[in-house]
Amino acid sequence: MKDKISNIGKVVLGDEQHNEPFLNFLHSFIRGGVRILSILMVLVIFWGIGDVVWLIIQKLQQPPLFILKINDLLAIFGAFLAVLIAIEIYENITLYLRKDIIHVQLVVATALMAVARKVIVFDYKELKSEYVWASAAVILALGVTYWLISNKNINPLLKMEKERDKEEC
Numbered sequence: 001m002k003d004k005i006s007n008i009g010k011v012v013l014g015d016e017q018h019n020e021p022f023l024n025f026l027h028s029f030i031r032g033g034v035r036i037l038s039i040l041m042v043l044v045i046f047w048g049i050g051d052v053v054w055l056i057i058q059k060l061q062q063p064p065l066f067i068l069k070i071n072d073l074l075a076i077f078g079a080f081l082a083v084l085i086a087i088e089i090y091e092n093i094t095l096y097l098r099k100d101i102i103h104v105q106l107v108v109a110t111a112l113m114a115v116a117r118k119v120i121v122f123d124y125k126e127l128k129s130e131y132v133w134a135s136a137a138v139i140l141a142l143g144v145t146y147w148l149i150s151n152k153n154i155n156p157l158l159k160m161e162k163e164r165d166k167e168e169c
Contacts (some may be wrong), residue, residue, distance in 0.1 A: 041090040048083035081117035
């Protein structure tokens with residue numbers, strides 16, 4: 001029971017060692033692929049940081065010099081958030097490498113940040129109302145999911161563990 005409780009909000013992808021040598025080989029192959037993805041994600045993050053710097057320099061050099069318009073700020077915020085999303089994805093990758101799990105709460109938080117970035121950079125003059133409503137529904141669903149995953153008082157398995165701990169004391 002305690003193992004089930006400790007893995008709430010996590011998807012366990014398998015043990016490090018299997019009894020079957022072929023499964024061990026496949027597992028090590030996949031972990032090697034994930035290591036390559038982590039290296040590539042670091043490169044993407046640095047590339048994104050360079051893009052943010054370049055974007056800021058470009059916007060500041062446009063006339064009037066050293067003045068940023070609202071659209072410029074929104075473009076810069078979008079670039080910043082894209083880098084932060086890449087960092088969150090990197091965290092997902094490294095968490096998998098360290099613990100061989102996918103932490104659902106972190107994945108949902110990353111998705112929520114990605115949708116929030118999209119909303120921040122929306123051009124509401126160009127968007128159809130259906131797109132805005134659909135985005136709102138996705139944000140609501142992700143927000144509720146994140147709240148349910150992170151609120152440990154709601155989870156029935158955790159409630160049972162807390163009650164058992166109180167009885168033992």
